[in-house]
Amino acid sequence: SSWYGGPSGEFLRATDNRLGFSYGAAANNTINFPFKNNLIGSLSYVTGSHNVKVGFENSWARETAVRNTNGNLYRNYGDDPNPFGVSLPWLTSDLPQAGANVADGLAPGLIGDPETVSVLNDPNLTRTDVNYDLGIYAQDAWTIDRLTINYGVRLDMADSSIPALYKPAGRFGTAIDFGDTSIFPNPVDFPAWGPDFSPRFSLAYDAFGNGRTALKFGLNRYINAYGLSFTNRYQPAYRDQENRLWNDITLGADGLLPSGCTRMNPSACADPYGTNGDNIPQDWEIGALARSGFGIRETDRPGPNYSRGYQDLLTIGIQQEVRPGLSVSAEWRRRWYRNVENRDNTLRSYSDFSDPINVVAPLPYVGTIPVYNIDPAVRSLVEEIDRNYEGGGGFKNQYTGFELSFQGRLAGGGSIFGGWSTDTPGTSWFSGGGLINACPLRLEVEDNPNQLRFCNAFDYPTPFRHEFKVAGNYPLPWYDLMVAGTIIANAGGYSGSNxxxxxxxxxxxxxxxxxxxxxxxxxxxxxxxxxxxxxxxxxxxxxxxxxxxxxxxxTLLPGNSVKFPPYWIQMDASIAKTIDLGGRIRWEVRMEGFNLTNAGFERSSRGSRG
Incomplete structure (x- = not known):
């Protein structure tokens, strides 16, 4: 049956390399049922010199998701013209997607040749639970003359689980009972994290005793955030997909094209069901399953003694009142990432790779690049364990930044703020910002020697990124209107080079x-x-x-070979009016404009050589 395909497959998702875009149905239909509760409480005690506060925060959550896709697959088309002459009637010659066909003198909407389908294990039902995410804290602000000392401690604890669910059968996946211990004898054992200890300490000193100049210092620890996304890593009923052969031609019993039949000459192929070339993937046209365990995650799991990562943040700053209603601040920051996570494929080591093959670097680069090839017998072996890096070997991961800012009130009730910031950008090794020496970590897991190239970002100069921002709002004297605007000079991130x-x-x-x-x-x-x-x-x-x-x-250049695009200036503006409808009801009418100068920059580029 091909009821799911619609006329000429238009009810199915398609990715077409010849036309250079995707079309058809939506990629998937996902319905989420989130649920979260928060319980918060605190108690304060204030005297002339102390401001003590103790409290707790607890949350528990659940999210159930149902996913499905029409036909349980996506169609993938290649660069060659479709051998059956299938075209998109709405794609006209004036559209850029028709460029290849127009250049070849073909119909503008002629699609690519059918190559594969990405089959999915839909329908998919998942659920993840956060049983508790609890934080307990105590803090005090102690004022001694012109010095204020803020000190405290926070304890964090968390636990999560994945209840056993029943997954219904789909077109390419059988029904699965994830609570059946004969099939899943070793369910994921989630760590009950904590108590994790986070000290907090900061100082503020009134330098001249007039309340206008404050010197600031802080050294604080922050536990990494925790939630449903962590639990979902180990979801056994995860959404899976696999590419399988599909040439829009009936296959033989072995799941391949019959002898004498080629996708380049489909007229020589048997068509017992009359479906060849109809642009709809029928079951008898789709190749066989390529791997076992389709639709079931069996190997990913947290290792023993796996614990939460955290960050230590050092700040040094000064704040100055220039005049009543206007102040400027400067702050230097250094952040260290600790107890970092490390995913290790325990079935792979450096001994599974060949001696390096030295590939000559393309111009304008010089020298050779060592490339290690993995043993084909090991390539598909996967048993990944998440654990913490055990330390040593010079591992370092840190971020440095500086910010100069101002804020003030304007005559007439308006306000303005802004500033300049500079920091070390994130590298290709780490998306959180800053630099990392990942060599010790790569050596510890021994998963891939190719990853040792340029693994220490501290060995290479990294430019700082500079950004500027000014924002404000002001009430107009007419009709109680409020105008607001923002101007940002954006460095535009960075682009690494491989x-x-x-x-x-x-x-x-x-x-x-x-x-x-x-x-x-x-x-x-x-x-x-x-x-x-x-x-x-x-x-x-x-x-x-x-x-x-x-x-x-x-990799031709270090991950922190940062290339900044030209600065681009983004300007946003809005105008609003609040109408009092009486009682406690107000109606706000707002008109907003974003990126009014239509500024942008080139985020990526592609090139080729021959």
Missing amino acids: NPETMSFTRTSNTYRAPWWNSDNCTGTCVLGEGIITNANGGVVSPTVGTSTSSTTL
Whole structure:
């Protein structure tokens, strides 16, 4: 049955390399049922010199998600023209997606050749629970003359679980009872984290005793946030997908194209069901399952003694009142990331890789790049354990930043604030910002020696990133209108540099590069299924040279070889009016404009060489 496909497959999702975009149905239909409760309490005691506060925060949550996809698959099309002449009727020649077809003199909407389908294990039902996420704290602000000392401590504890669920059968997945211990004898054992100890300490000193100049210092610890996303890492009923053969042609009993049948010449292929070329993937056209365990996550799990990471933050600053209603501040920050997480494939080590092959770096780079190839027998072995880095070896992960800011009140009731900030940008090794020496971590897990290249970002100079911002609001004297605006000079992030170096070899074959004559385009003397060539079917077909390629991504520059795009200025503005409707009801009417200058920058680029 192909009820899910619609006319010519338009009810199914498609990714088309020839046209360069995706179309059809939505990628998936997901319905989330979130639930969260918070319980918060505190008690304060205030005297002339002390301000003591104790309290707690606790939350527990649950999220259930139901996911499904029409047909339980996505279609994937290649670069060649569709051999069956299938076109998108709404894609006209003036659209950029039609460029390849227009250049080849073909119908503008001619889609690519069917290559694979990405099959999904839908329908999918998951649930994750946070049983508790509890924090207990005590703090005091102690004032001694011109010095205020803030000190305290916080204890954090958390636990989560995944209840056993029943997953219904789908088109490509069987029904699964995740509570069946004969199938899943070792459910995930989540760590009950804590109590984790976080000290807090800061100082504020009135330098001249007039309340206008404050010197500040702080050294505080913060436990990494915890929630449902952590638990979902180990969800056994996760959404899975796999690419399988699909040429829109009926396959043989072995799940392959029958002998003498090729996707380049579909007229030579048997069509017992009359579905070849209908642009809908039927079950008899889809290749066999390529791997076991489809739709079941069996290996990912937290290791023993796995604990929460945390960050230590050092701040040094000064705040100065310039005049009543206007102050400026400066602050330097250093953040250290501690107890970092490390995912280790325990079934892989450096001994599973070959001796390095030295690949000549492409111009303008010089020298060679060592590339290590993994033993094919080990490539598919996966048993990943999450644990904390055990330390040593010079591991370091830190962030440095500085901020100069101001804030003030304007005559007439308006306000303005802004400033300048500079910091070390995140590198390709770590998305949280700052620099990392990941070499000790890479050596500890021994998963891939290719990752040792440029693994210490501290060995290479890294420029600081600078950003500027000014924002404010002001009440107009007419009709109680309020205007607001923001101007940001954005460094635009950074772009690291690596290079996908493609190694190719050639083979000689007699091939047609599509399209083929079919009942729609054959209007004269032609042979259905034969290729359309320059001299029609009576011409001489010369051997053509095709290429088969394999590729690996080689890192040509350190991950912190930061290249900043030109600054781009973004300006936002709004105007609003609040209307009092009486009682406690107010109505706010607001008009907003974002990026009014339509500024932007090039975030990525692609290039090739031959």
